[in-house]
Amino acid sequence: MVVEVRLFASFREGRFKEKELELPEGSSLGDLLAQLEIAQKDAKITIVNGSAVSAEHKLSDHDVIAIFPPIAGG
């Protein structure tokens, strides 16, 4: 399956801003984080198609995935 991955803040350093990635069917968000070499504890905010999900979440074809380190503002 193909998913769109968007990285933000410090996760962009040495990686990318936005990219389409091909993943094996049945991959979870945790599998994607491992492929990106991002520790699960560092991926504080993970959003798939606009909804916050955890590392166990199973991904689907064409998912849009946004991954953030711990951040806040306001």
Next chain:
Amino acid sequence: MAGYAGTFLRINLSTGQIDKESLDLELAAKFIGGRGLASYFLTQEVDPDVEPLDPANKLIVATGPLTGSRAPTGGRYMVVTKSPLSGTIASSNSGGFWGAELKRAGYDFIIIEGKSDKPCYIHINDDTVEIRDAGKYWGKLVGETTDLLLEDTGDPKARVLTIGPAGEKLSLLAAIMNDKYRAAGRSGVGAVMGSKNLKAIVARGTGKLKPAREDECKSVVKNALKKIRENDVTSKGLPTYGTSVLVNVINESGIYPTNNFQESYFPTADKTSGETLAEKYLVRNVACFACPIACGRYSKVGEVEGEGPEYETIWSYGASCGVDDLEAIIKANNWCNEYGLDTISAGATIACAMELCQKGLVDPDEIDGPALEFGSGEAIVEWTRKMGESEGFGAKLALGSARLAEQYGAPELSMSVKKLELPAYDVRGIQGHGLQSATSNRGGCHVRGYLIAPEIIGLPEKLDPLSLEGKAVWVKIFQDLTAVIDSLGLCLFTSFALGADDYRDMFNAIAGQDLTTESLLQAGDRIWNLERMFNLNAGVGPEQDKLPRRLLAEPISSGPCKGHVHRLPELLPEYYKERGWDEKGLPTEEKLAQLEIA
């Protein structure tokens, strides 16, 4: 008593009388300080029915017991008055260095009464307090006023709080600025200062502030600093990218209001994000007094440079106006700093005007400047300047979106609560934050209880933003704790790393108190109810606990939160009950008696 200076100033600008009064320290502790104590004095001394720009209204500029102390971020002060924008109690908070300087001069707060017959400023140099002529500064922008006052008073270490031309011209969006770039921004407090012909307050203090319990203070401050330095948000995210690191999170969550809340996802948001700001325009980070976080940005575009823009500003001038030109946003932000305008309300009012024009409700001949079209960078910069000057159609914008939309027959297009423009979150996708926005005592505001923390960011724990379960409880706790932090004189950003026990420990050690966490939060509840009572007596009742019709009746049209509306009617009864109010939203006699404010 440590923590408090123990003295406050009462300055009557009509008579020129300056009095130094002793602070009742038992009373001070009951309302903590800052927002709480100033609200107490306002409710005691000002008729809630007063016309906000009448000399009978008072302007209270107040520090908290931790302002000027070693507590991390302890540099904040609060401006409390009756708002000319909303008709509610106003309490606008600012950082920088001015608050700590006032405290070091020996004063907890200043109550400003009456109206000067000509432009004046107040000069405070430790024990010496004078009202001086401000004729030469009137009409000048904030940066030049600040530089001139520092030069003329001959003390470069003094700190300047001032209004810009917007406050002088009584713009209902006028802010009070200090240290050039920091703003007590919301609720039109700058217009109240302008209505008194008061241009500035210069403060210089050389006193030393000692904590009540030195060893305990060292220990609790060290502990708080450790938590802030070990927290990824306060030690990495905010220092590296500033508040606007939030742009992408809120946008990706589908709750980033776009084109005056007509959409909730801005496809090119990243062009205006904290990441882009850091990459292209950031000159350096800026920290306020005693702040280990340093979220402030000093940015530069060509000849335009200064602090900001912050997240809310990037939104109000950016997605809200459909603009993805960060350079234009920086320039509009600069005009707000110079004219002394609230960046949230100013940008949001331009967005409202854009929708009025889009719907053909404004005669194009009335638009004496760039076309007010969504996406126009030129429009946001020039209309901010014209708003600051109250020039042409800009004079209408300077009164805010509620009055503007009302005048053109479409009040529902003002995205405001209690006439205060809502900030950068589409609450149709964040139910708790929407409840807090509807019930905020000063109107459409995000800093009376920042439910974005648990609902989006996951601090202190992750809540489902679309669920209603438990939200009333969360809102009450966040509102009460925020009232405490505001009253202590600390920055709300500490709450990303600290909890109620940490605030209790610092207050007790520095001010020599022995409060429990429960009694500290009860003080927050007391302050909330005090503000609520002022509003009720001012004619702003529970019927104003509402949200714009669009957020209640029009589902989000696209993006991740498509189909959702805010479910306020389902949440309000539970909230009123949680507050201990009756079913109509009125504080009961028992509740007020329990809080000792009956």
